[in-house]
Amino acid sequence: MYYEWREAMKTGNARIDEQHQALMTHLDHLLKKASYGDSRLDLETDLRFFENYVIEHFTDEELLHQTTLAPNLEAHIQAHRGLILLMEALVHDLKVNGVSFSLELRVYNGLVKALIEQVHRFDVPLASYLKGQV
Helix, strand or coil, X not given: CCCXXXXXXXXXXXXXXXXXXXHHHHHHHHHHHHHCCCCHHHHHHHHHHHHHHHHHHHHHHHHHHHHHCCCCHHHHXXXXXXXXXXXXXXXXXXXXXXXXXXXXXXXXXXXXHHHHHHHHHHHHHHHHHHHHHC
């Protein structure tokens, strides 16, 4: 396994934690495909699936953020938009250059790190805020 869910990523919100676990599983799958040199079509399909799942997850997070009036909504939304742009760039790179070590590095150094940073920077504090509102 390249990457997996870690307890430090836990927010305490069951739906968000479940989605984060699924995101890590999908991300691990993507990294394996990129590193094993799977076909461009397979990897593109997986990147698109991951992108769609992430968009669904971001929508849920943003709605939770809005309905609870939690702080930092705009920064959280901007971070989400940045990740979506990164995924679109990865799909473009895949289409133009195919499966490569460079793509694998961009998935790991860009996407993985950005997702993990976002969980720690926005999602865990959001969960703490929500616990304080109960």
